[in-house]
Amino acid sequence: MPWVLLGFALVAVLALWPAIARSARLFIGAERRAALAACVAAASLAWLVVPWWAHAQQGPVRDLGLMARERDLSLVQWRLHQPSIGFYADRAAPRNAPAPGQWALVNTLQSRQQPSALCERIEGRAGYQLMRAPDRPWSDCFDA
DSSP states (O other), rough: HHHHHHHHHHHHHHHHHHHHHHTTOOOOOOHHHHHHHHHHHHIIIIIIIIHHHHHHHHHHHHHHHHHHHHHHHHEEEOOOTTTHHHHHSOOOOOOOOOOOOEEEETTTTOSEEEBTTTTTEEETTTEEEEOTTTTTTTGBBOOO
């Protein structure tokens, strides 16, 4: 993560700038200091916050997609739209209810019904779960 180190370096330069300016007898006007602070803040946002946010949003779907690829699982998306699951699983993942025995990516945090114990599950991440209903209708997987 070289961008993280660069971001920390930029924040450190901004924090130490008054001491650097006094020791080198440099004078920068208030307008330029404000512009420099805005540039450092924008760079810090781009190099520190955006990668963290992207990982927090995409990490669980990526992990489950890679797990599905390793185990060669047939996937569908149930009541959600995460097209990247198909990219990471290296196969199409249509948006529909699964057939018996087919695995489904489910967002258990946003689902109106909670999953019951009747369905098989693979380890979930951050509210996303891979589930299937072996030999029974999919509706049996959720408590009424």
